[in-house]
Amino acid sequence: MAESRIKVLTIATWFATLVSAGVFVAVGVANAGGDTLPWLLDVALWSIAITALALITVPAPSGSRLSLGIGAGVAASVLLDDPVSLGASISIALVASWLIQRRLGVGVGRRDGDYLADALSMALYGVIYSYSLELIVVSMDLQPTWSVLAAVTLAGLGWFGVRAVVAAFVGLERSDLAGRYLWLLALEDWAVVLSMFAGGALFGLAWSVMGLWAVAVAILPYAFAHTAFERYSSTRVTYGQTIKALAQIPEVAGLAPLGHSTRTSDIAVAIAQEIGLKPTAVTELEYAALMHDVGRITLNEPAILRAGFTDEDIARWGAQIIAEAPYLQRVSELVRLQHRPYRSPGVEFDPDIPMTSKIIKVASAYDQAQIEEGLSPVESLERIHQGSAYEFDPRVAASLRRVLVFRGVIAN
Amino acid sequence: MFPNELARQHRAKVRMAIAFPIVGFAVVGVLAFAQDFPRPVWLWALFAAAFVFFEWKSVEVNDKLFASPSVMVIMTAAVIFGPESAVLGCVAMAALGLLQPEDIHDRRWFQPAVNFGQLIITATISIGVVSIILAATDPTSIPWIALASAVGAVTYGIVNYRLVAFIVSRVYGHKDVAPWSHVAQIVVPFVGMGFLGGLLGATYLLLGTAAIPLIGIVFFTGYMAFESYSRLRQAQLSTLAGFIKALEAKDLYTRGHTERVAYFSNMIGEHMGFNGTRLEIVRWSALIHDVGKLAVPRDLIRKKTRLTPEEYEEMQGHVHHVDGLLNEVEFLRPMVEIASNHHAHFDGGGYHGSNVGEGDAPSLEARILAVADSFDAMTSTRSYRVALTQDFAFRELRKHGGSQFDPEVVEAFIEALTGAGEQYGSPIEISEQEARRRAEVGMGQEHALDPMHARRRADEGRETAHG
Numbered sequence: 001m002a003e004s005r006i007k008v009l010t011i012a013t014w015f016a017t018l019v020s021a022g023v024f025v026a027v028g029v030a031n032a033g034g035d036t037l038p039w040l041l042d043v044a045l046w047s048i049a050i051t052a053l054a055l056i057t058v059p060a061p062s063g064s065r066l067s068l069g070i071g072a073g074v075a076a077s078v079l080l081d082d083p084v085s086l087g088a089s090i091s092i093a094l095v096a097s098w099l100i101q102r103r104l105g106v107g108v109g110r111r112d113g114d115y116l117a118d119a120l121s122m123a124l125y126g127v128i129y130s131y132s133l134e135l136i137v138v139s140m141d142l143q144p145t146w147s148v149l150a151a152v153t154l155a156g157l158g159w160f161g162v163r164a165v166v167a168a169f170v171g172l173e174r175s176d177l178a179g180r181y182l183w184l185l186a187l188e189d190w191a192v193v194l195s196m197f198a199g200g201a202l203f204g205l206a207w208s209v210m211g212l213w214a215v216a217v218a219i220l221p222y223a224f225a226h227t228a229f230e231r232y233s234s235t236r237v238t239y240g241q242t243i244k245a246l247a248q249i250p251e252v253a254g255l256a257p258l259g260h261s262t263r264t265s266d267i268a269v270a271i272a273q274e275i276g277l278k279p280t281a282v283t284e285l286e287y288a289a290l291m292h293d294v295g296r297i298t299l300n301e302p303a304i305l306r307a308g309f310t311d312e313d314i315a316r317w318g319a320q321i322i323a324e325a326p327y328l329q330r331v332s333e334l335v336r337l338q339h340r341p342y343r344s345p346g347v348e349f350d351p352d353i354p355m356t357s358k359i360i361k362v363a364s365a366y367d368q369a370q371i372e373e374g375l376s377p378v379e380s381l382e383r384i385h386q387g388s389a390y391e392f393d394p395r396v397a398a399s400l401r402r403v404l405v406f407r408g409v410i411a412n
Numbered sequence: 413m414f415p416n417e418l419a420r421q422h423r424a425k426v427r428m429a430i431a432f433p434i435v436g437f438a439v440v441g442v443l444a445f446a447q448d449f450p451r452p453v454w455l456w457a458l459f460a461a462a463f464v465f466f467e468w469k470s471v472e473v474n475d476k477l478f479a480s481p482s483v484m485v486i487m488t489a490a491v492i493f494g495p496e497s498a499v500l501g502c503v504a505m506a507a508l509g510l511l512q513p514e515d516i517h518d519r520r521w522f523q524p525a526v527n528f529g530q531l532i533i534t535a536t537i538s539i540g541v542v543s544i545i546l547a548a549t550d551p552t553s554i555p556w557i558a559l560a561s562a563v564g565a566v567t568y569g570i571v572n573y574r575l576v577a578f579i580v581s582r583v584y585g586h587k588d589v590a591p592w593s594h595v596a597q598i599v600v601p602f603v604g605m606g607f608l609g610g611l612l613g614a615t616y617l618l619l620g621t622a623a624i625p626l627i628g629i630v631f632f633t634g635y636m637a638f639e640s641y642s643r644l645r646q647a648q649l650s651t652l653a654g655f656i657k658a659l660e661a662k663d664l665y666t667r668g669h670t671e672r673v674a675y676f677s678n679m680i681g682e683h684m685g686f687n688g689t690r691l692e693i694v695r696w697s698a699l700i701h702d703v704g705k706l707a708v709p710r711d712l713i714r715k716k717t718r719l720t721p722e723e724y725e726e727m728q729g730h731v732h733h734v735d736g737l738l739n740e741v742e743f744l745r746p747m748v749e750i751a752s753n754h755h756a757h758f759d760g761g762g763y764h765g766s767n768v769g770e771g772d773a774p775s776l777e778a779r780i781l782a783v784a785d786s787f788d789a790m791t792s793t794r795s796y797r798v799a800l801t802q803d804f805a806f807r808e809l810r811k812h813g814g815s816q817f818d819p820e821v822v823e824a825f826i827e828a829l830t831g832a833g834e835q836y837g838s839p840i841e842i843s844e845q846e847a848r849r850r851a852e853v854g855m856g857q858e859h860a861l862d863p864m865h866a867r868r869r870a871d872e873g874r875e876t877a878h879g
Contacts (some may be wrong), residue, residue, distance in 0.1 A: 143620060143622065145620055145622035145623070146622050148622070149622050149625065149626070191633045191636060191637060192633070192637075194629055194633055195629065195630055195633035195634060197629075198625075198626045198629035198633075199630050201626055202615075202623070202626040202627065202630060205619055205622070205623070205626070206615050206619065206623075209615075209618040209619055210554055210615065210618055213554050213558075213611060213614070216558075216607075216608070216611055217611050217612060217615050218630075220604075220608050221608070221627070221630040221631055221634060222630060222634070224631075224634045225630060225633055225634030225637055225638075226634075227638075228634055228635075228637035228638035228640075228641050229637050231638075231641045232637055232640050232644060235641055235644045235645055235648065238648065238741055238742055238743045238744075239644060239648045239651075241740055241741040241742065242648055242651060242652060242741050242744070243651065244740070245737040245740055245741050245744075246651070246652070246655050248737050249659075249703075249706055249707050249734060249737065252707050252730065252733035252736075252737060253706070253707035253708070253709070253730060254709075297659060297706065297707075300706075300708075300709055300710050301710055302709075302710060302711050320658065321658040321659065322654075322655075322658075323658075324654030324655065324657050324658040325647070325650050325653075325654035325655060326647075326650050326654065327643075327646075327647035327650060327651065328647075328651060328654075
């Protein structure tokens with residue numbers, strides 16, 4: 001991410017915080033005077049507040065950034081009485097924030113599809129909230145606060161449904177990403193979504209009973225969560241960078257071909273996403289693929305080089321090195337198994353080899369055929385197909401072909 | 413450690429383990445008469461469960477600063493329960509804090525016994541403060557509630573801190589274990605947590621039970637995210653440390669070198685008053701200071717004769733490549749810079765890495781790393797000589813203080829190591845020449861990777877290259 005973009009993002013965040021704080025202070029002061037604000041002013045103020053907060057985004061585990069406009073919309077739904085002003089505020093705000101973000105280019109990592117998903121899901125949220133609250137209040141004898149919670153929960157489910165539909169549409173557009181992978185990736189964000197909904201509802205309810213103190217009650221805990229999400233995502237990035245750097249030590253030592261680990265991991269991750277593995281498995285695979293040749297550092301020892309070694313030795317040494325890291329036990333196991341052929345002599349089918357290890361084997365062989373033997377991508381793919389169902393898993397080999405076609409590396 | 417010292421510690425522990433629970437039970441007994449038990453009981457049980465959960469799982473924010481929201485839970489409870497039952501209710505919650513998984517698992521007796529009394533005393537005093545302030549002012553006004561619980565939380569932090577200091581000084585006999593100046597560090601987070609705890613209590617009083625799931629969700633998700641973040645950070649550290657350990661384990665002579673240097677650097681940093689992030693940077697720099705060597709072919713390092721200029725260039729090339737790799741990792745950049753300067757001399761001589769010109773003194777962090785690295789090189793057995801004694805190493809460090817090493821860092825290190833009562837190196841006094849002679853006789857055939865040794869020969873190679 002470019003430095004200047006981060007700067008813009010930071011300035012926008014501060015600006016947005018100041019504007020929304022100003023709006024709430026204005027409403028608070030006006031309410032303290034005992035006047036009820038005219039309808040239009042109410043809508044205008046809420047639109048500005050939601051727009052401003054929608055400019056702040058929080059990184060979710062899936063890698064996308066969710067807009068704080070979700071939380072602001074929930075708060076507005078709790079505080080605005082009639083469906084019309086709620087709907088008006090949310091839609092004005094969403095259009096405005098979309099335009100502003102496109103103009104300023106502050107929506108880092110966000111695509112138009114994300115804005116569309118925001119707009120559609122929040123609009124549906126508003127509709128379900130207003131009508132279900134009415135229904136609940138009429139039909140059930142609940143305390144007012146519990147009715148609000150029930151309505152927020154119902155509308156929240158509707159919100160999630162819209163997101164799922166939008167995600168499916170995005171999936172149709174990207175034939176290289178399996179629907180299952182996209183769906184599970186969206187589910188990874190549940191914690192962020194839940195904290196936004198709860199924070200928004202808490203703010204709305206607290207505002208109605210304690211005024212400006214609600215800012216502290218709802219915003220401080222949410223800020224804590226926000227910081228945690230922010231730090232988690234940045235640490236995840238640097239963790240990946242650390243593993244990438246360590247994996248390249250054998251390469252700069254001249255013991256493995258330069259760039260092999262990065263290219264292998266790139267292909268392996270693409271195959272895993274195409275096949276539709278779980279996002280957590282994809283991350284594990286990414287680390288394992290990066291480090292699959294790390295055992296080669298042992299070749300630094302002239303005695304070992306003289307004595308000779310096999311692929312199995314490399315895999316075993318690598319696994320031993322990785323096993324020293326307490327959090328990478330699974331990755332170590334994947335690296336240990338990555339040299340195993342799909343079908344060993346005398347064994348019909350080896351159920352102990354995970355799909356991830358088979359993917360690494362294919363991705364690594366595909367890259368090796370190109371750099372060590374100078375084959376073209378088509379010839380390398382041909383090589384994989386020759387070993388298919390014996391050396392390599394046929395499902396992985398087929399997926400590799402689809403990935404290469406999607407990337408335009410080979411013709412269909 | 414002398415046996416009679418251990419026996420004295422044991423007696424002191426037994427005394428503490430008897431005195432603290434007695435005081436605890438006495439306080440609970442008095443409170444049981446003076447206060448009502450909070451109602452509804454399920455609400456109390458909910459708070460008690462949250463308190464115990466947070467006591468179990470305090471999250472490490474950075475190095476020594478632990479974020480434990482348990483104090484916030486207790487302040488929220490104090491406000492909700494009201495003056496008639498707050499002290500008893502909170503003390504009963506706090507007493508459950510003695511249940512610690514590790515203590516139970518290891519069947520410890522000292523920690524749980526002392527914790528029990530300690531938590532009761534702390535909760536009684538701090539919740540007493542909250543109740544007095546609220547009784548004297550207006551228990552329904554939000555600002556007073558927030559203020560009272562902030563003051564209560566700070567009281568909680570300080571009382572707890574002083575009690576721990578008291579126990580440690582009685583058992584282990586350290587007089588200066590907890591200076592008052594450190595109290596400032598705990599005050600700020602406790603003010604924040606107390607303030608927020610009070611406000612959440614007020615929210616409950618105004619909104620009713622519907623507030624609980626909302627507050628719970630916001631906190632729980634935030635807390636889980638913080639925990640994942642903290643775990644991920646830990647994973648990153650242990651991945652790097654584990655890798656380096658696994659790689660250097662292949663070499664008999666440098667096995668454990670990195671870990672020891674990290675330990676010594678941390679010790680010096682602490683003694684010089686570093687804390688938090690700064691101390692962590694020193695430790696991480698030590699951890700990566702020799703990573704570059706891993707990429708250098710062993711036969712090059714073990715070469716007995718002087719390196720040719722080409723070979724020297726080749727070796728530096730490998731080291732620089734690895735530094736370049738690590739520089740790709742954003743948060744490692746400051747550490748790579750420090751590590752690359754650990755052979756730079758205090759007076760501006762020596763081998764310089766990035767961002768420090770010839771003739772300039774390296775950063776304090778790099779000076780610390782230099783002392784730790786050289787001390788470990790001297791006190792461990794190398795291919796070219798057996799280990800030297802600690803006294804000899806101290807004399808060498810002092811002799812080169814002002815030229816190669818920063819004299820202040822050297823003194824800080826000697827003080828810290830002597831103070832900790834630790835001993836490294838050979839127990840038998842021998843001279844440098846004797847150490848080398850013995851190594852020639854005993855291990856003449858073995859030539860292993862050694863950073864100092866290799867660097868020395870590399871420097872010779874460089875001189876040839878320039879000359």
